[in-house]
Amino acid sequence: MLIFTARRIAYTIPIMLGVSLVCFALVHISPGDPLVSILPPDASVELQEQLMAIYGFDRSYPEQFFRWLGRALQGDLGNSIATGRPVTSEVMNAVGNTLILAVTATIIGFTLGGLFGFVAGFFRDSWIDKLASTLAVVGVSVPHYWLGMVLVIIFSVELGWFPATGAGPGGSSQWAWDWEHMSHLVLPAVTMSVIPMGIVARTVRALVADILQQEFVTGLRAKGLLDRGVLAHVIKNAAPTALAVMGLQLGYLLGGSILIETVFSWPGTGFLLGQAIFQRDLPLLQGTILVLAMFFVILNLVVDVVQSALDPRLQRG
Amino acid sequence: MAVAQTDIETLATADKPRGYWSGVGRRFLKDKVAVAAGCVAGGLILMAIFAPWVAPQDPFDGTMIRRLSPIGTEGYPLGADELGRDMLSRLIYGARLSLFMGVTPVLIAFVIGSAIGIAAGYAGGWVNSITMRVLDVFYAFPSVLLAIAISGALGAGILNGLLSLTVVFIPPIARVAESVTTAVRKLEYIEAARASGASAFTIVRAHVLGNVLGPIFVYATSLISVSMILAAGLSFLGLGVSPPNPEWGLMLNTLRNAIYVQPWLAALPGVMIFLTSISFNMLSDGLRSAMDIKQ
Numbered sequence: 001m002l003i004f005t006a007r008r009i010a011y012t013i014p015i016m017l018g019v020s021l022v023c024f025a026l027v028h029i030s031p032g033d034p035l036v037s038i039l040p041p042d043a044s045v046e047l048q049e050q051l052m053a054i055y056g057f058d059r060s061y062p063e064q065f066f067r068w069l070g071r072a073l074q075g076d077l078g079n080s081i082a083t084g085r086p087v088t089s090e091v092m093n094a095v096g097n098t099l100i101l102a103v104t105a106t107i108i109g110f111t112l113g114g115l116f117g118f119v120a121g122f123f124r125d126s127w128i129d130k131l132a133s134t135l136a137v138v139g140v141s142v143p144h145y146w147l148g149m150v151l152v153i154i155f156s157v158e159l160g161w162f163p164a165t166g167a168g169p170g171g172s173s174q175w176a177w178d179w180e181h182m183s184h185l186v187l188p189a190v191t192m193s194v195i196p197m198g199i200v201a202r203t204v205r206a207l208v209a210d211i212l213q214q215e216f217v218t219g220l221r222a223k224g225l226l227d228r229g230v231l232a233h234v235i236k237n238a239a240p241t242a243l244a245v246m247g248l249q250l251g252y253l254l255g256g257s258i259l260i261e262t263v264f265s266w267p268g269t270g271f272l273l274g275q276a277i278f279q280r281d282l283p284l285l286q287g288t289i290l291v292l293a294m295f296f297v298i299l300n301l302v303v304d305v306v307q308s309a310l311d312p313r314l315q316r317g
Numbered sequence: 318m319a320v321a322q323t324d325i326e327t328l329a330t331a332d333k334p335r336g337y338w339s340g341v342g343r344r345f346l347k348d349k350v351a352v353a354a355g356c357v358a359g360g361l362i363l364m365a366i367f368a369p370w371v372a373p374q375d376p377f378d379g380t381m382i383r384r385l386s387p388i389g390t391e392g393y394p395l396g397a398d399e400l401g402r403d404m405l406s407r408l409i410y411g412a413r414l415s416l417f418m419g420v421t422p423v424l425i426a427f428v429i430g431s432a433i434g435i436a437a438g439y440a441g442g443w444v445n446s447i448t449m450r451v452l453d454v455f456y457a458f459p460s461v462l463l464a465i466a467i468s469g470a471l472g473a474g475i476l477n478g479l480l481s482l483t484v485v486f487i488p489p490i491a492r493v494a495e496s497v498t499t500a501v502r503k504l505e506y507i508e509a510a511r512a513s514g515a516s517a518f519t520i521v522r523a524h525v526l527g528n529v530l531g532p533i534f535v536y537a538t539s540l541i542s543v544s545m546i547l548a549a550g551l552s553f554l555g556l557g558v559s560p561p562n563p564e565w566g567l568m569l570n571t572l573r574n575a576i577y578v579q580p581w582l583a584a585l586p587g588v589m590i591f592l593t594s595i596s597f598n599m600l601s602d603g604l605r606s607a608m609d610i611k612q
Contacts (some may be wrong), residue, residue, distance in 0.1 A: 018454030023466075029469040137602070141595035143546045145553055146569060146587025153580040255459030259550050263573075277469040289458075289466045298458045313553060 004142040005305050010033070012301050014193055019297060020072065021193030023290040027282045033109035077287035082279040090272060096289065098261070104185060105192035110246045112193070113139075113200030117278040120201070121208025122234075139198020148191040148263040155173050155187060162186050165265040188264040192257065196249035203245045207238040247303035249297040351603020357596040365412035374403035376410040376449060376563045378605050385579045396582045398568065400561075404582065407563040408589055414564040416593065418475065418557060419545035422482035427537040432485045434494020437531060438523055454486040468556045476556035478501055482548055486540055493536045497529045504506055516600040531608055538601040542594040549590045565590045 058063070071078070078100035113136075120132035156164035163184050210235050211217065220230050258270030265271065269288055277286035345351060364371055374393075376401040380400035383390075386397040388404075395404035437448040455463065467481035501507065502525070510520045549566030551557035558564040560571065572583040 014450065014455055015457050018451070019457050022454060022458070026466055028468040029467070031472060073369065133587070137595065137598055141542055141598045143587055143590045143594065145548060145550060146584065146590060149569070149573065149576065150584050153576055153584060157577055194343065218602045251580065252459045253459075256336075256461035258461065258465055259553065262554060273465065276556070277465070277556065280472075285466070285469055289462060292462055293458050296459055296462075300457070 001309060004308055006299060008304055012297060014299055016294065018292060020069055021065065021265035021292065023286050024068055026286050026289065028061070030280075030282060033213070044303055072290065077290065078283040080281055080284045082275075082281040082284070087284050087287060090284065091269065091288050091291045092271045094267065094269045094288075095295075098257050098270065099267060101185065101188055101192060101261070101268060102187075102250055102257060105253055106196055106246060106250045108248065109187060109196030110200050110242075112202050113197035114242060116197075116209055117201035117204025118238075121205040121212070122231075124209055124212075125278045132205065136187060136201040136205070139194050140200065141198075142194060144191055144195055144280045145259040145263050146189065147194060148154040148260055151187050151191055152263070166267075187308075188260055188266050190259050191263075192253055193251065195256075196246070200242065200245055201247060204238060207241055209232055211237045240307050243310070244303050244307040247299055247306070251299040254299075255292045255296055320518055321462035332472045333412075341607045345603055348603045348607065350599055351607070354599035354603065357592065358600050361412055361593055362416065362570055362597070364409055365416050366411070368413055370404035372403075372409040374406040376402060376406045377561060378402060385575055385582065387579055388582055388585075390458040395585060396579065398582075404585060408585060411563040411565045411568060411589065412593075413585065414475075414558055414562055415545070415549060415566070418482075418548035418552070418564070419480060419593070422548070423486055423537055423540050423544050425479075425483045426490050426540075427534065429483070430490030431494045431530065431533050433487070434491035434496075435498045435521065435525065435535070437491070438495040438498025438529075439517065439525060441499070443490045445495070445499075449492070452488040455484070456492075457541060459479050460485050460543070460590070461547060461550070463553065465554065465556070467556065468551055473556050473559055475558055478548060482544055485547070486537075486544065487536055490533065490537055494529065496568070498525060498534050501525055501528050502612065535601060535605050535608055538597065538604060541601070542598040545590060545594045545597065564586055 059067070068078075073090055077091070079085065080087055080090060083090075114134040118133060123129055147190040152164045155161045164187070166184055217233070218231060220233060254269075257266075257268060258273050260266070261270030262270050262274050269292055273285065273288050275281070276288060379397065379400040381401055383393065383397040383401035385399060385402070386393050388394070388396045390396055393405070395408065398404055398407060408475065433448060433452075437445045458466070464481045464485045467475050467484055471477035471481065507520060507524055510524055515523070518549050548557065549564070549569070552564050552566030553570045555570065558567050560567060568586040569583075569590075572579075576583045
């Protein structure tokens with residue numbers, strides 16, 4: 001187990017380096033001068049050179065990369081060009097809100113998706129199975145930002161049950177666990193939960209169907225075990241993979257929340273990314289993406305380690 | 318003489334064993350859901366091609382008098398958008414850019430990703446390891462994030478959108494290509510071909526491609542649905558296609574401000590995205606089970 005974990009961590013380090021290289025490259029693939037958004041069009045050459053030196057754009061690429069990486073490792077992702085505030089603090093403020101949304105959505109999606117998938121796999125080819133499979137296909141095919149709009153239309157515009165935008169009353173970005181804030185969470189979280197729901201339902205259905213066909217289940221049945229007893233064995237065997245899928249989905253939601261956060265004006269990392277894109281605030285864009293991608297890499301690592309702890313057979317791969 | 322010729326021909330066709338592809342075709346046609354999905358997808362493609370003939374109005378022509386006319390207005394069966402342009406015509410014309418933006422990246426990624434994956438899979442060894450590790454880096458980004466990161470850095474525009482989506486889809490396709498190629502490479506007939514002195518290029522062309530392209534292609538078709546959602550999503554964010562071009566994601570974005578005035582009108586472009594995405598998804602599922610590919 002220890003060796004497996006160590007090997008898995010060693011494998012993650014080059015990936016992280018690669019990820020940071022991609023994030024670094026983002027600023028440099030973007031057309032035009034990276035300072036164009038803050039420089040007045042009639043700026044003198046001296047001012048331009050001065051700013052280039054301040055931001056370090058006058059050095060060679062490898063030098064810039066390692067300086068940037070070194071600072072990033074110390075938690076300094078530079079300053080936002082638009083606001084001048086440190087990128088790290090902006091991102092950290094937003095990450096909390098995105099986490100609340102993504103975790104809630106994962107829990108809803110995993111519970112419902114797991115239930116659907118389980119029932120579908122257990123009663124294969126019944127009408128429940130067909131219904132669950134249809135729901136799963138709809139879940140992965142629906143453009144979630146549009147689903148968000150439809151939910152807003154139904155539950156905010158027509159019925160007026162839940163607020164349409166923001167994370168709290170008066171556009172507050174500070175989260176609290178009271179009803180006022182939670183009612184803002186309902187629509188975005190339900191919208192977001194549809195993505196993992198479809199995928200979890202598909203995975204669990206396939207898993208359960210596969211496990212039920214294995215010999216040990218026939219053995220259990222031959223031993224005289226009732227369906228309820230068999231069920232416990234199936235759950236135990238399906239759990240590691242299902243949990244792994246859940247972990248990965250959480251990562252996807254954290255990184256992919258931008259569209260839903262835009263629809264609901266949810267003050268998270270996705271919203272921040274949207275701002276960064278429109279103000280052409282490249283340090284903010286770079287920093288936010290770096291943080292989200294690192295979250296995803298680390299989550300993958302944790303999922304792999306936890307999964308192999310639950311199911312030691314995986315360590316041989 | 319002529320009689321003998323036909324006899325031989327009938328004999329030849331009668332004895333010809335049913336091929337793999339005719340079996341696939343037969344199984345596919347039995348799958349009613351997949352056939353229906355195929356018809357919808359085909360219909361959408363035809364609609365895009367023949368948009369000028371199908372659309373009742375000019376999609377760019379609007380007057381402020383008709384601004385946000387509700388669904389069911391006379392002469393404007395699906396209403397008019399925020400600039401008074403006919404919604405039905407814009408939805409029909411929208412199929413052109415939306416399908417183009419959704420399908421093209423997958424096609425390009427299919428070509429490039431297959432080439433990378435097959436090369437890495439056939440070469441094996443350190444070439445394989447290095448290629449796959451590089452791809453792993455791109456795998457470390459959630460697909461939505463990578464697409465938005467790249468097109469956010471490049472700025473709005475159709476070409477930038479296509480480019481960012483292509484980059485997103487190359488790694489998963491290459492990974493599938495690599496795994497099927499690695500599996501095929503270990504088979505005995507490849508070894509036999511190598512023993513008989515065939516060059517690597519010949520082996521790949523004659524013995525590998527035919528066996529791996531099918532599964533890779535089916536996998537690629539399953540990505541079209543994701544690609545449609547992502548491509549429209551980019552335009553929804555203001556990246557990708559720019560106004561006044563009709564594109565479903567962009568239409569959804571501009572109509573979003575109207576959800577308190579004409580809520581159901583504002584939701585219409587999303588119905589088209591959903592319809593396209595789900596029909597491609599079901600089509601791809603049908604193809605997969607017809608070709609009996611397990612993934």
